[in-house]
Amino acid sequence: AQSVTQLDSQVPVFEEAPVELRCNYSSSVSVYLFWYVQYPNQGLQLLLKYLSGSTLVKGINGFEAEFNKSQTSFHLRKPSVHISDTAEYFCAVSDRPLFSGGYNKLIFGAGTRLAVHP
Amino acid sequence: AAGVIQSPRHLIKEKRETATLKCYPIPRHDTVYWYQQGPGQDPQFLISFYEKMQSDKGSIPDRFSAQQFSDYHSELNMSSLELGDSALYFCASSFTDSGTSGAYEQFFGPGTRLTVL
Numbered sequence: 278a279q280s281v282t283q284l285d286s287q288v289p290v291f292e293e294a295p296v297e298l299r300c301n302y303s304s305s306v307s308v309y310l311f312w313y314v315q316y317p318n319q320g321l322q323l324l325l326k327y328l329s330g331s332t333l334v335k336g337i338n339g340f341e342a343e344f345n346k347s348q349t350s351f352h353l354r355k356p357s358v359h360i361s362d363t364a365e366y367f368c369a370v371s372d373r374p375l376f377s378g379g380y381n382k383l384i385f386g387a388g389t390r391l392a393v394h395p
Numbered sequence: 396a397a398g399v400i401q402s403p404r405h406l407i408k409e410k411r412e413t414a415t416l417k418c419y420p421i422p423r424h425d426t427v428y429w430y431q432q433g434p435g436q437d438p439q440f441l442i443s444f445y446e447k448m449q450s451d452k453g454s455i456p457d458r459f460s461a462q463q464f465s466d467y468h469s470e471l472n473m474s475s476l477e478l479g480d481s482a483l484y485f486c487a488s489s490f491t492d493s494g495t496s497g498a499y500e501q502f503f504g505p506g507t508r509l510t511v512l
Contacts, residue, residue, distance in 0.1 A: 311500075320485060321438070321503040367437060382428060382451050383487075383501060385437040 279304045281370050283386035291394050292360055298353040298389045300368030310351040311369040311383065312342055321367065327351060338362070363393045397421050399488050399504035407510045408476050416471040416507045420488030426450070427469040428487040428501060429461060438485060444469060445491055476511045483508050 284299040302308065312324040325336025332344040342353045351368060369383040400419040408414050420427050426445045430438040440453035444463035455461075458476075463469045467488075473480060487501040 313503075320505040321487075323500055323502075326500060382440040382443060382453060383430075383438075384440070387437050 279308070279370050279372065279384045281368050281384055281386035283366075283368055283389050285389050286387065287390045287392065289392045289394060290358055293357045295356050296354065296358050296362075296391065298366050298368075298391065300351045300353065300386060302349050302351065302368070302370045304349075304370060304372070306372055309371045310342075310344060311371070312336065312340070312351075312353050313367045313369060313385075314338075315365045315367065315388075317364075324353070324366075358391070358393045360393050360395060362391060365390050399486055399502055401484075401486050401504040401507050403507060404505065405508050405510075407512065409512055410476060410478065412476050412511075414473045414476060414509060416473070416484055416486075416509070418469045418471070418486030418488075418504060420467050420469070420486075421490075421502055424488035424490045424502070425467060426489045426491045427463055427467070428489075429455075429469070429471050430485040430487065432483040432485060432506070433479075434482070441471070473509075478511050481509060481511045 280303045282301045290296045310327040313321040314324050315321050324340050325334045325342055327334045327344045335341045340355050342351055344351050365388045367388050368386040371383050372381045399421055402417045406414055428443040429441040431441055432438040441455040442461050443451045447463045458474050461471045483506045485503050485506045487503045489501045
């Protein structure tokens with residue numbers, strides 16, 4: 278069975294500092310990996326995704342993540358955070374679809390609350 | 396661009412009442428997913444539909460049922476509501492093209508916040 282572990286429940290950081298949010302997954306099959314952001318009282322917005330190819334994935338708002346198959350990790354990074362990045366971040370995994378082009382359900386980690394302080 | 400629409404956005408019910416949540420996917424999207432996010436928790440997959448047929452089932456209580464209609468919108472019906480059903484319910488949609496090797500992401504709606512008193 279798939280599972281996702283987000284190693285930090287909360288990450289406080291000062292504005293303009295770099296940040297890394299850690300995510301490890303376990304799965305017996307090939308997977309797709311995602312990072313979503315959730316601002317207070319809002320829905321989930323996709324930051325970036327890894328499907329195949331280059332292990333370094335760039336997303337929106339200056340975020341990037343690196344897929345490491347040997348360490349089963351997909352850590353999210355940003356070189357310089359802003360106050361507006363304060364939000365909950367979810368790592369998610371999905372099995373390769375049952376058929377080409379399809380998607381399976383997402384399994385989410387418990388989330389990491391990023392708090393950016395001035 | 397059009398997004399996933401969920402209605403209502405907020406719903407307050409009493410215990411043992413019923414509730415119906417609606418989801419309107421992005422036009423041309425044929426797959427709908429429902430997730431439940433309890434307070435301070437991660438979203439949990441409930442159920443999904445592809446081309447109006449149930450494609451996968453997660454931790455959905457027997458008191459809940461769902462379906463996808465001919466226009467691809469979906470409804471989640473919840474009966475005998477319990478306090479523990481209070482949560483944010485997300486719908487997500489995607490386009491599943493079985494004829495290509497491409498992959499299409501899930502787009503999430505803003506959610507319906509259900510409060511059971």
